[in-house]
Amino acid sequence: MAWTRDDMAARAAQELQDGFYVNLGIGIPTLVANHIPDGIDVTLQSENGMLGMGPFPFEDEVDADLINAGKQTITELRRTSYFSSADSFAMIRGGHIDLSILGAMEISEGGDIANWMIPKKMVKGMGGAMDLVAGVKRVIVVMDHTNKAGASKLLRKCSLPLTGQACINRVITNLGVFDVVDGGLKVVEIAPDVEMTQIVASTEANLVE
Amino acid sequence: MAWTRDDMAARAAQELQDGFYVNLGIGIPTLVANHIPDGIDVTLQSENGMLGMGPFPFEDEVDADLINAGKQTITELRRTSYFSSADSFAMIRGGHIDLSILGAMEISEGGDIANWMIPKKMVKGMGGAMDLVAGVKRVIVVMDHTNKAGASKLLRKCSLPLTGQACINRVITNLGVFDVVDGGLKVVEIAPDVEMTQIVASTEANLVE
Amino acid sequence: MANKIFENAEQALDGLLFDGMTIMAGGFGLCGIPENAIAAIKSSGVKDLTVISNNCGVDGFGLGILLDAKRIRKMISSYVGENKEFERQYIAGELELEFNPQGTLAERIRAGGAGIPGFFVKTGVGTIIAEGKEHKEFDGETYMMETGLKADISIIKAWKSDTEGNLIYRKTARNFNPMMATAGKITIAEVEEIVELGELDPENIHTPGIYVQRVIKGKFEKRIEQKTTRSRGDA
Amino acid sequence: MANKIFENAEQALDGLLFDGMTIMAGGFGLCGIPENAIAAIKSSGVKDLTVISNNCGVDGFGLGILLDAKRIRKMISSYVGENKEFERQYIAGELELEFNPQGTLAERIRAGGAGIPGFFVKTGVGTIIAEGKEHKEFDGETYMMETGLKADISIIKAWKSDTEGNLIYRKTARNFNPMMATAGKITIAEVEEIVELGELDPENIHTPGIYVQRVIKGKFEKRIEQKTTRSRGDA
Numbered sequence: 049m050a051w052t053r054d055d056m057a058a059r060a061a062q063e064l065q066d067g068f069y070v071n072l073g074i075g076i077p078t079l080v081a082n083h084i085p086d087g088i089d090v091t092l093q094s095e096n097g098m099l100g101m102g103p104f105p106f107e108d109e110v111d112a113d114l115i116n117a118g119k120q121t122i123t124e125l126r127r128t129s130y131f132s133s134a135d136s137f138a139m140i141r142g143g144h145i146d147l148s149i150l151g152a153m154e155i156s157e158g159g160d161i162a163n164w165m166i167p168k169k170m171v172k173g174m175g176g177a178m179d180l181v182a183g184v185k186r187v188i189v190v191m192d193h194t195n196k197a198g199a200s201k202l203l204r205k206c207s208l209p210l211t212g213q214a215c216i217n218r219v220i221t222n223l224g225v226f227d228v229v230d231g232g233l234k235v236v237e238i239a240p241d242v243e244m245t246q247i248v249a250s251t252e253a254n255l256v257e
Numbered sequence: 258m259a260w261t262r263d264d265m266a267a268r269a270a271q272e273l274q275d276g277f278y279v280n281l282g283i284g285i286p287t288l289v290a291n292h293i294p295d296g297i298d299v300t301l302q303s304e305n306g307m308l309g310m311g312p313f314p315f316e317d318e319v320d321a322d323l324i325n326a327g328k329q330t331i332t333e334l335r336r337t338s339y340f341s342s343a344d345s346f347a348m349i350r351g352g353h354i355d356l357s358i359l360g361a362m363e364i365s366e367g368g369d370i371a372n373w374m375i376p377k378k379m380v381k382g383m384g385g386a387m388d389l390v391a392g393v394k395r396v397i398v399v400m401d402h403t404n405k406a407g408a409s410k411l412l413r414k415c416s417l418p419l420t421g422q423a424c425i426n427r428v429i430t431n432l433g434v435f436d437v438v439d440g441g442l443k444v445v446e447i448a449p450d451v452e453m454t455q456i457v458a459s460t461e462a463n464l465v466e
Numbered sequence: 467m468a469n470k471i472f473e474n475a476e477q478a479l480d481g482l483l484f485d486g487m488t489i490m491a492g493g494f495g496l497c498g499i500p501e502n503a504i505a506a507i508k509s510s511g512v513k514d515l516t517v518i519s520n521n522c523g524v525d526g527f528g529l530g531i532l533l534d535a536k537r538i539r540k541m542i543s544s545y546v547g548e549n550k551e552f553e554r555q556y557i558a559g560e561l562e563l564e565f566n567p568q569g570t571l572a573e574r575i576r577a578g579g580a581g582i583p584g585f586f587v588k589t590g591v592g593t594i595i596a597e598g599k600e601h602k603e604f605d606g607e608t609y610m611m612e613t614g615l616k617a618d619i620s621i622i623k624a625w626k627s628d629t630e631g632n633l634i635y636r637k638t639a640r641n642f643n644p645m646m647a648t649a650g651k652i653t654i655a656e657v658e659e660i661v662e663l664g665e666l667d668p669e670n671i672h673t674p675g676i677y678v679q680r681v682i683k684g685k686f687e688k689r690i691e692q693k694t695t696r697s698r699g700d701a
Numbered sequence: 702m703a704n705k706i707f708e709n710a711e712q713a714l715d716g717l718l719f720d721g722m723t724i725m726a727g728g729f730g731l732c733g734i735p736e737n738a739i740a741a742i743k744s745s746g747v748k749d750l751t752v753i754s755n756n757c758g759v760d761g762f763g764l765g766i767l768l769d770a771k772r773i774r775k776m777i778s779s780y781v782g783e784n785k786e787f788e789r790q791y792i793a794g795e796l797e798l799e800f801n802p803q804g805t806l807a808e809r810i811r812a813g814g815a816g817i818p819g820f821f822v823k824t825g826v827g828t829i830i831a832e833g834k835e836h837k838e839f840d841g842e843t844y845m846m847e848t849g850l851k852a853d854i855s856i857i858k859a860w861k862s863d864t865e866g867n868l869i870y871r872k873t874a875r876n877f878n879p880m881m882a883t884a885g886k887i888t889i890a891e892v893e894e895i896v897e898l899g900e901l902d903p904e905n906i907h908t909p910g911i912y913v914q915r916v917i918k919g920k921f922e923k924r925i926e927q928k929t930t931r932s933r934g935d936a
Contacts, residue, residue, distance in 0.1 A: 133642050134644070138815035141587060173546050304803065328783075336632070341876065345807070347808070348676060351580045352581060391824040
């Protein structure tokens with residue numbers, strides 16, 4: 049059976065290492081915070097200017113001055129520090145964040161990612177996504193393997209405008225885990241009861257051993 | 258009678274305007290702080306990372322963590338803020354300081370200044386001088402009109418390696434006050450009992466009306 | 467000492483506004499936005515504005531009220547997804563738009579205030595935002611040049627100011643405000659509290675007063691975009 | 702959580718030192734210098750160092766002790782006027798020297814930590830330090846390109862650290878330390894006090910712990926270069 053959204057988040061959480069500084073994108077990546085393995089302590093960065101992001105507040109703790117990059121109200125921790133957006137992206141661009149986990153609309157076998165724009169349809173802006181994929185040490189995409197029409201989101205070449213070029217290290221989909229390697233994507237793990245034939249049929253990108 | 262060091266500092270202090278943010282160099286410029294006119298409130302910047310520099314400490318106030326750019330112990334004021342050297346020079350380079358008053362070995366009629374190096378003789382480094390002359394809105398040099406050998410320090414062209422090019426606005430010497438204008442230096446003021454002939458004789462730079 | 471404290475946003479903006487000007491407005495989403503200056507700019511009638519701000523408010527609030535009133539000619543932003551009127555004006559060709567990656571936008575503003583007219587980043591290389599930009603190799607990697615940004619005025623929101631304009635911000639309401647303070651020819655800060663000189667800790671001034679020309683005590687709605695909570699049971 | 706607290710400078714530097722390496726050392730003059738790490742580096746015997754630091758200590762103290770022991774091959778500094786041995790080695794051709802304007806040096810270090818490999822400044826245009834550097838016009842003015850700086854390790858001095866390496870500095874002892882914390886592959890911070898998590902104010906962390914890999918509680922002489930005082934009568 050293919051992985052659910054929560055399974056994918058749990059699988060992505062296995063990528064966390066003790067002491068990591070991590071930026072989680074909107075959507076499934078946000079759920080990763082609910083699956084951090086025991087004994088692993090990570091510090092979450094919010095690119096609007098916070099290191100050490102805590103959980104959502106209780107109703108009586110809500111503070112309009114304390115939000116994450118998804119504009120959701122959050123809380124601080126004992127380790128928290130606040131800083132400006134310039135300092136926040138100096139941290140990101142300078143390669144100090146260990147891991148970025150984010151969603152995508154498409155990725156390519158060369159490690160390109162598209163997740164910010166559908167020409168003439170969705171023109172909201174890239175926010176911090178281009179900075180994250182270009183600057184963070186390791187970038188992992190979590191997304192469904194195919195789109196609603198059933199077409200592969202793991203492509204030879206992205207059809208949508210890129211967010212970043214040759215910057216993705218690993219992709220976790222509902223069907224499995226794939227690494228970007230020389231020549232294409234390498235199957236690292238297959239979701240329970242998923243057949244390799246299903247992966248091959250659902251993947252446009254070149255799959256390599 | 259030509260101006261003394263203290264007279265020159267007092268004359269330079271007349272350049273201060275209420276609300277100015279000012280950086281004072283080492284030597285005579287430091288003395289300017291003793292002559293700030295009544296009713297004029299200025300904030301002194303120290304380029305090692307402080308805005309709102311106070312006077313020297315009393316003996317029992319001396320603090321090794323609180324020094325100015327000349328490495329002298331100083332004090333803070335109620336308006337003081339501390340910041341990093343990068344933030345300090347962002348302030349200087351970005352044109353936020355109203356006035357820099359500093360010494361020089363030579364200046365040229367085109368507004369060049371040399372004050373950091375005598376090849377094979379004095380090689381201490383430029384410190385913050387190049388940043389100050391390039392970044393501050395208005396730059397005033399205070400120095401003796403001639404060197405110990407009696408040669409003019411106001412030249413057609415500097416002979417020493419430059420600290421900055423076309424960056425000086427005004428020069429205050431023991432003989433008078435001179436503005437850098439098109440074509441040369443313009444005499445703005447003459448020290449008491451100094452004759453124009455003495456200025457002409459002591460000045461290599463072109464003097465214009 | 468020249469007085470920096472003004473009665474209200476109208477007075478603080480007096481003499482500074484003109485059609486076609488460039489305004490930087492602090493905030494991230496609706497967090498830490500200069501609500502009072504935005505309202506006063508709307509009331510003033512000034513138009514054809516270029517506005518530099520990470521977002522453009524929401525429909526009917528924040529910078530959205532300038533958009534609704536058609537005062538904005540061009541936006542320089544990183545994300546405008548919360549705003550239907552924005553999309554409408556943009557698709558109708560009524561509004562110019564320049565998207566910058568958020569970190570590039572933040573750094574361009576810092577650079578503008580720091581006397582740095584250009585700098586190189588890796589962000590966006592190989593994407594459509596790289597088109598027409600100068601590229602250069604450093605240590606075998608390709609970077610592209612971005613330029614510094616300045617504004618005629620910056621309108622920012624802080625938590626507290628002293629009478630010299632030394633500012634501190636609160637939590638994530640800091641965001642773009644400190645850099646914008648440095649990049650406006652004139653910076654107007656609106657704060658929740660004006661304190662006496664000496665009440666702020668010199669070690670912890672987030673924006674030194676040299677960057678702030680005018681200060682007002684404002685009134686703030688502080689609207690929340692996405693109120694997300696957990697219940698005590700979840701803990 | 703990975704432990705960041707080490708017993709002493711020797712242990713904090715263990716495994717990090719090698720001949721020919723580049724070290725950034727915080728401080729301005731003798732103010733805010735990493736006294737403990739400097740002593741431990743001397744004891745280690747490591748040599749052929751490139752040292753990036755605004756100054757080079759004085760004869761017999763601060764970085765001067767590495768200079769006296771001939772461990773430094775090259776200095777990148779803005780001012781070394783307090784040091785006779787420096788002058789001697791330099792004139793004798795035993796020491797390489799690269800002078801940077803102080804603000805350019807500070808910004809190069811910040812840029813190195815911020816993923817910016819090059820940036821343009823006006824500082825030094827038309828002087829000998831402009832020779833060989835790329836020049837470019839922006840808005841009719843000439844600027845030149847400076848490059849980002851990084852180091853194998855940064856040794857810095859702060860006032861307090863919590864157990865996550867969040868740092869605060871004290872007064873003008875801040876100087877170059879915050880930028881250097883960001884530009885070292887590994888940053889070792891020596892502090893006067895290590896406090897529990899939660900004791901530092903999250904609004905006023907000068908260096909977030911992400912930049913600090915190793916922390917020690919040091920012992921400091923805090924020598925003063927120019928003790929200048931006034932007497933009560935002067936007040």
